[in-house]
Amino acid sequence: MILYELVCSAEHRFEAWFRDSAAFDKQRKARIVSCPLCGDAKVRKAIMAPALTRSKQRGEGVTPASPQPTEDSGADRQHLLAEVVAQLREHVEKNCDYVGDSFPEEARRIHYGEVEARGIYGEASEAEAQDLKEEGVAVGRLPFMPKRNS
Numbered sequence: 528m529i530l531y532e533l534v535c536s537a538e539h540r541f542e543a544w545f546r547d548s549a550a551f552d553k554q555r556k557a558r559i560v561s562c563p564l565c566g567d568a569k570v571r572k573a574i575m576a577p578a579l580t581r582s583k584q585r586g587e588g589v590t591p592a593s594p595q596p597t598e599d600s601g602a603d604r605q606h607l608l609a610e611v612v613a614q615l616r617e618h619v620e621k622n623c624d625y626v627g628d629s630f631p632e633e634a635r636r637i638h639y640g641e642v643e644a645r646g647i648y649g650e651a652s653e654a655e656a657q658d659l660k661e662e663g664v665a666v667g668r669l670p671f672m673p674k675r676n677s
């Protein structure tokens with residue numbers, strides 16, 4: 528048995544079980560399959576939208592199969608991201624030392640065991656970050672600008 532998500536010509540969405548895809552084609556051609564809402568027999572298989580692109584594809588006529596708050600999902604995601612960044616920032620600022628422009632130098636000293644290992648954050652140029660990576664120094668990019676202690 529296959530569960531198909533179907534849509535009629537009036538864009539009503541419904542689901543129906545079929546023995547297999549051939550059975551669906553046969554019943555659809557024979558107009559046995561009809562919309563439970565308006566009785567329309569002009570049904571087609573609904574296109575399933577991948578979960579992640581739902582909100583972006585709305586303009587292309589792809590709507591989620593089940594009722595979902597698509598209107599706010601983008602804003603929710605933004606909000607969630609902002610929250611994650613805020614939490615990360617709080618964590619970093621509380622637990623790591625701000626070393627500013629001497630970040631590459633400090634990161635190296637920690638990497639090579641010249642100083643006790645600790646969490647640090649600061650600024651490094653693209654080239655400096657690349658150099659560190661090539662040396663095998665683990666660095667991560669923070670999604671926010673550190674506060675400058677100037």
Ligand SMILES: [Zn+2]
Nearest residue numbers: 535539562565
């Ligand atoms: Zn209908």
